[in-house]
Amino acid sequence: MIQNTLFSTQSVQPLKVLNSSQETATPSESLSKFGAYLEDAINQVSEQEKTSQVMNNQFMLGQVNVDQTMIASEKALLSIQLTTQVRNKVIEAYQEIMRTQV
Incomplete structure (x- = not known):
């Protein structure tokens, strides 16, 4: 079974209920965390693509099997x-927000 590791459940933290005494993250902190999450996800996609290219090159040299190459290519x-x-x-969400009349 092929498992997509782009949005793996291991990195997802469970939601916590905030008490009134706990401080919530500021919008700037939330934005930076979200930005870091997106950057990490895009880096993972890039790594999978590079792995696929390496596997293709190794297949051409006869160093790996076709099934390993196909799995890496499909993951990417x-x-x-x-x-x-x-x-x-x-x-689409951004465009919808921009069409909203105030």
């Missing part, structure tokens, strides 16, 4: 497709 393809779909949804 699925990650790129997921990233593209997330980007498209973000753009």
